Amino acid sequence: MLHEDRLFPSDQTQRAIARRLYAEVRDLPIVSPHGHTDPAWYAGNEPFPDPATLFVVPDHYVFRMLYSQGVPLEDLGIPRRDGGPVERDSRRIWRRFAENWHLFRGTPTRMWLDHAFETLFGVTERLSADTADAIYDRIDACLKKPEFRPRALFERFGIEVIATTESPLDPLDHHRRLRESGWGGRVVTAFRPDPVVDPDFEGFAANVEALGGLTREDTTRWDGYLAALATRRAYFKEFGATSTDHGHPTARTADLPRDEAARLFEKALLGSCTPEEAELFRGQMLTEMARMSLEDGLVMQIHPGSSRNHNSALFAAYGRDKGADIPTRTDYVHALRPLLDRFGNERDLTVILFTLDESTYARELAPLAGHYPALRLGPAWWFFDSPEGMMRYRELVTETAGFCNTVGFNDDTRAFCSIPARHDVARRVDCAYLARLVAEHRLDEDEAREVAVDLAYRLAKRAYKL
Ligand SMILES: [Zn+2]
Numbered sequence: 001m002l003h004e005d006r007l008f009p010s011d012q013t014q015r016a017i018a019r020r021l022y023a024e025v026r027d028l029p030i031v032s033p034h035g036h037t038d039p040a041w042y043a044g045n046e047p048f049p050d051p052a053t054l055f056v057v058p059d060h061y062v063f064r065m066l067y068s069q070g071v072p073l074e075d076l077g078i079p080r081r082d083g084g085p086v087e088r089d090s091r092r093i094w095r096r097f098a099e100n101w102h103l104f105r106g107t108p109t110r111m112w113l114d115h116a117f118e119t120l121f122g123v124t125e126r127l128s129a130d131t132a133d134a135i136y137d138r139i140d141a142c143l144k145k146p147e148f149r150p151r152a153l154f155e156r157f158g159i160e161v162i163a164t165t166e167s168p169l170d171p172l173d174h175h176r177r178l179r180e181s182g183w184g185g186r187v188v189t190a191f192r193p194d195p196v197v198d199p200d201f202e203g204f205a206a207n208v209e210a211l212g213g214l215t216r217e218d219t220t221r222w223d224g225y226l227a228a229l230a231t232r233r234a235y236f237k238e239f240g241a242t243s244t245d246h247g248h249p250t251a252r253t254a255d256l257p258r259d260e261a262a263r264l265f266e267k268a269l270l271g272s273c274t275p276e277e278a279e280l281f282r283g284q285m286l287t288e289m290a291r292m293s294l295e296d297g298l299v300m301q302i303h304p305g306s307s308r309n310h311n312s313a314l315f316a317a318y319g320r321d322k323g324a325d326i327p328t329r330t331d332y333v334h335a336l337r338p339l340l341d342r343f344g345n346e347r348d349l350t351v352i353l354f355t356l357d358e359s360t361y362a363r364e365l366a367p368l369a370g371h372y373p374a375l376r377l378g379p380a381w382w383f384f385d386s387p388e389g390m391m392r393y394r395e396l397v398t399e400t401a402g403f404c405n406t407v408g409f410n411d412d413t414r415a416f417c418s419i420p421a422r423h424d425v426a427r428r429v430d431c432a433y434l435a436r437l438v439a440e441h442r443l444d445e446d447e448a449r450e451v452a453v454d455l456a457y458r459l460a461k462r463a464y465k466l
Pocket of ligand 1 (some may be wrong): 034035036412
């Protein structure tokens with residue numbers, strides 16, 4: 001299923017160069033500085049239960065496509081909030097998935113899954129209604145073997161370090177168990193404060209109260225609240241965190257006088273913010289987080305532009321992260337200005353920007369990252385974590401921001417077995433891009449080799465301080 005020249009240019013000159021560059025990076029360790037794998041996997045090291053639970057149920061790329069073509073989420077085993085009945089037979093879920101495999105033609109999901117099926121489980125036939133059972137049995141038999149447990153796969157994938165993402169309210173018990181287990185795999189946490197800095201987050205006031213309980217700070221007061229956040233960040237650093245992660249609807253930042261911020265905070269706790277005030281509060285919190293990052297060294301990631309839980313009925317029935325997050329237009333130039341006015345020239349601060357609004361790459365993001373010392377540009381992300389998306393990214397940003405204002409690749413995934421595939425796609429596309437620059441005599445091949453290693457490995461380590 002996997003051609004060795006996949007994703008390389010079809011032009012023979014460029015293809016030959018791409019092959020040579022790829023040979024330099026193919027086997028480099030994986031650095032995964034941003035993702036959403038479950039730390040319980042590494043801590044408990046229990047076998048993954050079955051193929052459907054591994055590949056279908058947790059992967060919103062998979063079930064959003066199936067849902068769009070009329071497959072109900074119940075039929076795919078996605079749990080309902082009300083505990084109502086859903087399909088529990090993994091084989092039946094798998095068959096439904098297999099008979100709809102044609103829906104994934106031309107999508108990165110198809111490439112990632114083919115890569116996992118073939119390289120991990122030795123599957124050489126295309127998935128279909130006819131092959132569904134045989135492939136299920138083959139993967140299922142593998143998953144029962146010790147070499148397919150999470151830690152063994154982690155090692156087989158060549159992961160040097162992986163970051164998970166946790167709420168400030170998470171006790172980080174899995175990370176503690178992991179550390180106490182003595183296993184050598186490096187798994188670090190990342191600080192994702194959305195539940196306690198976003199007045200629109202479900203249970204915001206209760207979350208802030210819980211934050212006070214965890215830190216013994218009076219989080220009904222602005223100063224106590226900020227102190228609690230700083231305390232929690234320090235706690236996350238003890239478990240290896242080198243970064244924070246902010247999933248705001250926009251890139252809006254603010255730098256309000258202290259009293260005004262405190263008043264806004266009180267309103268947020270009371271649940272009486274207007275939508276504009278909630279947005280202003282989130283913006284203020286990004287600037288507060290940047291201030292804390294300058295103090296404690298955590299790298300800050302801002303990935304705005306997702307209109308979350310767009311499908312209200314689906315959200316009501318199944319909750320968040322069910323494939324109904326839709327990209328929306330995003331402004332960076334004006335939205336980031338308050339934060340940049342205060343911290344943009346700091347060389348000891350790193351703010352990594354992501355986008356779901358591709359129209360901003362060339363117009364806003366590359367010029368910003370190509371100027372402000374505090375800014376870096378995150379990789380082609382989410383809907384653009386794809387061969388076409390990555391190529392457009394390089395073409396749109398490189399001439400203005402160069403390579404060193406970017407931060408390599410991150411897989412941002414919940415789907416464990418897709419990690420090697422995703423990094424491999426990124427490495428191949430970057431080599432294809434560099435091959436063109438070499439073929440057009442815009443870059444010498446020895447320099448391209450150096451850049452290829454930067455993009456695959458060194459930039460992520462440097463930017464995320466890993
Ligand atoms: Zn993420």
